[in-house]
Amino acid sequence: MQKVQDITITINGQQQTVSPGMTVLQVARKLNLEIPTLCHDPFLSNQGSCRLCVVTVIDGKTNEKRLEPACVTPVQPGFIIETDSEDAIEARKTILELLLANHPNDCLRCEKAGHCALQQYAYEYGVDFPAEQDQGKKNQYASDDSNPFIERHMTKCILCGKCVTICQEEQGRHVLDYAYRGFATKVVSEGDGLLQDSPCVFCGACLQVCPTGALIDKTKKGKARSWEIEKVPTLCPYCGTGCTIELEVVQKKGVREVIAASAPSHGGGIVNGRSLCAKGRFGMGFIHHPERLTKPLIRKNGKLIETTWEEAFSTIAKKFKDLLQAEGPDAFAFLASARTTNEENYLLNKISRAVIGTNNIDHCARLCHSASVAGLAAAFGSGAMTNPIKDIEKSDTFLVLGSNTTETHPVIAQQMIQAIKKGSQAIVIDPRKTEIAQLAQEHIQIKAGTDLAFLNSLAHVIIEEKLYNNRFVEERTENFKALAAAVAPCTPQWAAEITGLRPEQIIAVARAYSRAKKAAIYYTMGITQRFTGTYNVMAIANLALLTGHIGRPGTGVNPLRGQNNVQGACDMGALPDVYPGYQAVQDEKIRRKMASLWAVEEEKLSIRPGCTVGEMIDGAAEGTIKAMFIMGENPVLADANSSHVVKALQKLDILVVADIFLTETAELAHVVLPAASFAEKEGTFTNTERRVQSLHKAIEQRGEARPDWKILTELSCRLGYPMNYESPAEILEEINLVNSAYGGITPERLHKEGSLCWPCPSSDHPGTARLHEESFSRGKGKFHGVPYLGPAEEPCQNYPYILSTGRRLFHYHGGSMTRRGALxxxxxxxxxxxxPKDGAQEGLRTGDLVTLHSRRGAVTLPVYLTEGVAPGLVFSSFHFRESRINELTNGARDPIAKIPELKHCAVRIEKEKDWSKREGRYKRILV
Structure with missing residues (x-):
């Protein structure tokens, strides 16, 4: 291919050599020449609609002189360009005058004042509002303030089109568009109706690009002017994507307050660019919510009452010491948190092992991705996501299994949508018709709980048709013959009987995945929260090993982590069988090393693996666990068979909970410690792609609340083991010594470089964005021939439906954060x-109230009839304390990872009588 030659132009009297295809605006900005723009955005397609960027161009061939819009005019050889000619400046003034003639004259009270591009350019070019007699006809539109997120003032819209374009091009949605013609042209949502009645998911991308006061963030309206706001970069506290956000902080009467959040204003976040979901942008109301815990609480005479930190710590320390002497270390159990920092999880791990002497420490990864840790570690040697999120755009084909990505990981889903638009083949395997399933080229609507049969059958087809990568299998894997023997009976015909699919569907997926040059697999808890969760993950790993779709860009096996620091909590040793860095507690060499690092006797560190979350609860119910310390977790709502959880926690001699709200679990505690929110402390989080990033403190703690790391260091001192850290940075320096994968992830490097992916073993190591490129962590990748096993509980005559649970777009986990605010x-x-077929059989209509029964309990809630679920399947979330779905779910556990089967239990439905229609209450929810 012939190389395209650079071209020569003259701009503002200086000759420049530039690449063909560049626009005049691109050249000018490369040379730091300022040209005003209202409609241009460097990340969106050029609209050329506002014309404010006009420049004078003299065509080198014809010597013709004309005004051209810089943002859409490609440079041509011999162009002579003047960016600030008299003609260009006069044209810009005229454009501004025309815009102001149809614009409200309310700058003094406009929310965008001081941050409005139209206002700024009017100032720079000396243009004012025309006299009243010269204004002529103006468009007048009613404002839309129907929702608590975005206020729309279309009278202030200048029709730059940025909101329309970003919604379509970056977000992959088409909520906004132009309507009407000529002078009446207007940006509208669906049917020119209210935004709340449209398919808008309130990501706020339109807010980010609007140059005027046409779109306003309603959560901060009236709280501060733009020049009063300080933006503090930090990390989103919700899902595991790891988005960078900016907390907008104002100081009133000496007190700093977070009034809003926004996407990064300069350069964008390394993971999310300038994108956020509704939770990341509008979900910060909990920070200053009046229900925040601000003082310690202690139970006296059956009631929790406010107390001092001194009494709280003294009570805990005395009770812990007495129990340790009377019952021994294994009477204690600790729950770490996927919401707190790496440093805080590390300290709780240290208290559990070095101070108390037990390995009874776990956290919510047990309930989400413990199967990934176990299954991928067995296959590859590492249980983490193999590829960076940015690799999505590099895939020719990707499979999404058991993941409602658009609701649980919206920013990752956005990148999937972009990849689909650019030609990547997406295949979604899910019993529900989720949004990502509808957007994909292929939706495989599998029968719930039969993923393992499907996966084994894919392996059968790949081997039978010799579609596997023979060279990769020979050079980089082992145990291939065992796999081939295990999946030999798993024909597409056999799997079709189990999964409800057609054999040709299974064959087509196997061929598409294996024949792609670069194929990836993404999955979440639809795969892991199963009685066969570890087997499911091993079967997924088998497919990657067979095809060689691992260790390269656009490939890999990628479990998407559910909470903001669930990966980091695992890395920090918040697991019962490993120290930080996944070092086995049973390894005597490791035990000696940890004893030396922590300055304790070797005998203090137990070599017996501890209890998992479920085993802790069982132990509490049986009386073998006497004391629990729970940091930022809410097992009463999150764990399976939650009635059993409540009864168990009530039997403890002492339950201590550190949290930011009085959660359902905290309500049962003997001592409650008020913790700082993410906005009130420093530290690090590790996102789903193993990227370690820094959290930055924006405001002071509420009341007497303390960061968890300070709570833990004080508690440790009270228990006779001094921890004298001055900051989370000091704790990270110790983590560098303990966890070799974090060895080079120092506070200094994070401050300088922003983020690093582990493994990063030394200060000169660049970090590892992509795992297993040259070899696997365990040496060779290992195939596992796993037999098909069905769910632990199947439907029957008394319980004819399958209940599956999950998340909703606007909520998170137990709802303690998202239910306290605009969301x-x-x-x-x-x-x-x-x-609907099941609804008709039960005599139900949308809005009817039903009671859902399982073998473990009953929950009452309204029903919504939708073809989004398959017949025989019902679905609900676990966010709401009013309908505790996990009272119904099955506590049967995967025998390897000990993860409960939260995604599958048998239920029956009873219609409640005397309940009026409720369809009207669901309009916003069901959009």
Missing amino acids: HWAYPEEHLEMH
Whole structure:
């Protein structure tokens, strides 16, 4: 291919050599020449609609002189360009005058004042509003303030088109568009109606690019002017994507307050660019919520009352010491948190092992991705996501299994949508018709709980048709013959009987995945929260090993982590069988090393693996666990068979909970310690792609609340083991010594470089964005021939439906954060999704109230009939304390990872009588 030659132009009297295809605006900005723009955005397609960027161009061939819009005019050889000619400046003034002639004259009270591009350019070019007699006709539109997130003032819209374009091009949605013609042209949502009645998911991308006061962040309206706001970069506290956000902080009467959050204003976040979801942008109301815990609480006479930190610590220390002497270390159990920092999880791990002497420490990864840790570690040697999120755009084909990505990981889903638009083949395997399933080229609507049969059958087809990568299998894997023997009976015909699919569907997926040059697999808890969760993950790993789709860009096996620091909590040793860095507690060499680092006797560190979350709860119910310390977790709502959890926690001699709200679990505690929120402390989080990033303190703690790391260091001192850290940075320096994968992830490097992916073993190591490129962590990748096993509980005559659970777009985990703020408006109550055929059989209509029964309990909630679920399947979330779905779910555990089967239990449905229609309450929810 012939190389395209650079071309020569003259700009502002200086000759420049530039690449063909560049626009005049691109050249000018490369040379730091300022040209005003209102409609241009460097990350979106050029609209050329505002014309404010006009420059004078003299065509080198014809010597013709003309005004051209710089943003859409490609440079040509011999161009002579003047960016600030008299003609260009006069044209810009005229454009500004025309815009102001149709614009409200309310700058003094406009929310965008001081941050409005139109206002700024009017100032720079000396243009004012025309006299009243010269204004002529103006468009007048009613404002839309129907939702608590975005206020729309279309009278202030200048039709730059940025909101329309970003919604379509970056977000992959088409909520906004132009309507009407000529002078009446207007940007509208669906049917020119209210935004709340449209398919808008309130990501706020339109807010980010609007240059005027046409779109306003309603959460901060009236709280501060733009020049009063300080933006503090930090990390989103919700899902595991690891988005960078900016907390907008104002200081009033000496007190700093977070009034809003926004996407990064300069350069964008390394993971999310300038994108956020509704939770990341509008979910910060919990920070200053009046229900925040601000003082320690202690139970006296059956009631929790406010107390001092001194009494709280003294009570805990005395009770812990007495129990340790009377019952021994294994009477204690600790729950770490996927929401707190790496440093805080590390300290709780240290207290559990070095101070108390037990390995009874676990956290919510047990309930989400413990199967990934176990299954991928067995296959590859590492249980983490193999490829960076940015690799999504590099895949020719990707499979999404058991993941409602658009609701649980919206920013990652956005990148999937972009990849689909650019030609990547997406295949979604899910019993529900989720949004990502509808957007994909292929939706494989599998029968719930039969993923393992499907995966084994894919392996059968790949081997039978010799579609596997023979060279990769020979050079980089082992145990191939065992796999081939295990999946030999798993024909597409056999799997079709189990999964409800057609054999040709299975064959087509196997061929598409194996024949792609670069194929990736993404999955979440639809795969792991199963009785066969570890087997499911091993079967996924088998496919990557067979095809060689691992260790390269656009490939890999990628479990998407559910909470903001669930990966980091695992890395820090918040697991019962490993120290930080996944070092086995049973390894005597490791034990000696840890004893030396922590300055304790070797005998203090137990070599017996501890209890998992479920085993802790069982132990509490049986009386073998006497004391629990729970940091930022809410097992009463999150764990399976939650009635059993409540009864168990009530039997403890002492339950201590550190949290930011009085959660359902904290309500049962003997001592409650008020913790700082993410906005009130420093530290690091590790996202789903193993990227370690820094959290930055924006405000002081509420009341007497303390960061968890300070709570833990004080508690440790009270228990006779001094921890004298001055900052989270000091704790990270110790982590560098303990966890070799974090060895080079120092506070200094994070401050300088922003983020690093582990493994990063030394200060000169660049970090590892992509795992297993040359070899696997365990040497060779290992195939596992796993037999098909069905769910632990199947439907029967008394319980004819399958209940599956999951998350909703506007909520998170137990709802303690998202239900305290504007997000609660978008999704105020839970309902049960059910197929219309099943609804007709039960005599139900949308809005009817039903009671859902399982063998473990009953929950009452409204029903919503939708073809989004398959017949025989019902679905609901676990966010709402009013409808505790996990009272119903099955506590049967995967025998390897000990993860409960939260995604599958048998239920029956009873219609409640005397309940009026409720369809009207669901309009916003069901959009």
